[in-house]
Amino acid sequence: MSVAEPRRIVLFRHAKADWPEVSDHERPLAERGRKDAAVAGRRLADTGIPFDLALCSTATRTRETWKLAVHELPHRPKTVYEERLYEVSPGELIAVLNETPDDVQNALLIGHNPGVQGLADILAGQSEGDAQERMSRLGFPAAAFAVLSFTGSWKALEPGVATLLDYWAPSE
Template sequence: MKTLALFRHAKSDWSDARARDFDRPLNARGQRGALAMGRYIRDTGRRFDRVIASPAVRVAETVEYASKAWGRSFPVEWDRRIYLASSAVLVDLLRELTGDPETVLMIGHNPGLEDVIFDLVPDDGSSPLRDVVEAKFPTATFAVLELDIARWADIDSGCARLVSLMRPRDLDPALGPVLPGSLDP
């Protein structure tokens, strides 16, 4: 059995229309969301043998804020292939992992991360959390999958169970979606 945690970057800043997508930082709400999720991950007692992440600025800042709240830093393997990758690319990256770690944390972007869930978790009603992901997988969401495999190279569609899903708004309603007519703090 292997464990895969997926962590979508926190809310990014769109105020500079000239900025490249790769270079967008977190906005204030994103910083708060990353801190909240870092505390949540710490409180669950989760540990990861490997952490792989997109090197996009918003991901790097999500790691920075979450680590600060978590109270520990961890070595991150920055992999440009994760940036805006499809599920197929992300699954291939997992298949290529060396050393066969038991637990992996992947930090990146949508729609790739949520599509990994759709590809690995069967749509057979056995995981009610899958329906929540179908509705929305917002920024700073943290999901944990258990994979019925012995080696990462064995990943195949339908091999996982979604055992945990936490969205920022589940921790603090102020981190939820901005209602029409309101300002994004």
């Protein structure tokens, strides 16, 4: 693929987690989270984006979210479970995304707040329709996702280079 073709990245926050007596990294999804993850997967399928790669945090709730959501997609992308996506800043998330091979056109990142929301905010230099207004109004609740597009190499992904194309949250 040419670096001149638009790339898409979807930033997907894990679904609602439970609070049992386990470490934060090991928290599983709550019942509502399991339902919302599947619904989010159907909405991801509705975008029509053929994902080449999914980067997923190693936390239990993100892995469970992805396992429920991916079953709703028409094809399963290559999935990489990445420890560096847990409890990180937007800048650290960009550093991980900068390592994405240029043969990947469309990627999905399944992670945590506040990093995922912060990353959506700083990447989006512009927005289509009312996506930015909805994201600002609703925040980035559990199971929400933002669809962004940019042109260029993954190594060139930096603040302000993307357009926010769409935003979805279970409360919509």
